[in-house]
Amino acid sequence: MDDVRIDLITEDEAGELLTVRRAAFVTEAQLYGDPNLPALTQSLTELVADIKQPDVVTLGAWLGHRLVGSIRVELEAEKANLGRLAVVPDLQGRGIGTQLLMAVLQYLPEQTKEVWVFTGQDSKQNLAMYAKQGYEYQYDQHTGDLTYAYLRRILGEDEPGESLAGLEP
Template sequence: MSDDPDVHIDRITREHAGELLTIRRAAFVSEAQLYNDPHIPALTQTLEELAADIEREDVVTLGAWLGPRLVGSIRVGIEDDKATIGRLAVVPDLQTRGIGTQLLFAVLGYLPESTKEVWVFTGQNSKHNIALYNKAGFDHQFDEVSGDLTYAYLRKILEAGNIVDDN
């Protein structure tokens, strides 16, 4: 589960919206099955909504490329001194190769210097996701019920020298 040196991470632009939509849908099918809910937001977002989200100034969307193929993505909303990660997705055939971890750490380099904390949320039953976030230094803070789903919220406090992955 080490970092893949052939993976290149950079910002996603509107021209990648269709490919990104496909990746998210493929990656989030397992979450939908876990929760028996095909209507989770990552699966119901339209191409137009995704393209508009990519262009928002308060959002950073990064992609992971393996050669010319977009294989993963992460979305971060920025508000004042707080960032919120969501929609971390890796194509199913390349999961468990460290691409999600690379995206998780790469996003820290795109945050404003004023960012003091980073939040992430995932389904409470998504044990693999929670383990990934814990390993990256995120601590569970609380759970929140939204409709039929319960989300776990985790937080990482950023300090001087803690912005970059030391691993």
Template sequence: MSEDAEVRIDQVDAAHAGEVLTLRRAAFVVEAQLYNDAHIPALTQTLEELIEDMESGHTVTLGAWIGPRLVGTIRVGIEGTKATIGRLAVAPDMQGRGIGVQLVFAVLGYLPEDTSEVWAFTGQNSKHNIALYNKAGYEHQFDQVSGDLTYAYLRKILESGAIVDDAAID
């Protein structure tokens, strides 16, 4: 697979749940090693739980493909005017190529129009992930302990009218 292969990002449905689960598990092994905890939620979620989540109507799952291969995925939960990003995963052999950043930015195009803020959370020690979110305009808000893990919560405020339709300018 060439370095400059085009990445296509689109919504993923439950028909791809097996691929999504496999990709997440491969990607989150590194996180599990960082925290010395093999029981992080992305590694313990079952296929049935993932399908239920994808079909709930309260989440959007996006996938990044290069050709027929799913190389990245991200989950967005939607609650009223707030969206929450989670489970950002990129195939280990494809990390460092900007796929995660593309997924984070792509999320904005799949949110309801009245969404006013997007939250992201990641492990407090996941400096690479925090830097990725910072690059995409997310600012650290607080840390929260959950079991043996401490999560960093970041937020991006969406400005009303910030997304401009180029066709409307003509």
């Protein structure tokens, strides 16, 4: 989808972001039989606080004026942790998630050397998308009834993004 715009999400867009995440993660909840996934139980107040964190970057994908996807990046020294990749159900499978994954790179500080992501072990579409973007399986972690697969991408010298300076909303 060439007409998707990716940009930082502000706290003013938190309500819309909460709606997008909940719609997207319902499918995952059904797959795992668990309605208590953190993306589904997070409150609006908690989401606003998360967006305001200095070590968190939240990107949104817009189609016109509609928020259709998002991704959260937590920055930690030389490492970035991706999470909450969400695309609205009616547009899943059209490359928006991949565009968000690729866009993340330009928001990473120069010292970032590796990017980590996790997803449910049974989320075959997610695992395939991450593998296609250069993420390699590292290990599984069991949490309650769920098993998460952790994947890592090592960034090359030509890949680190621009500094976050000047990109704050």
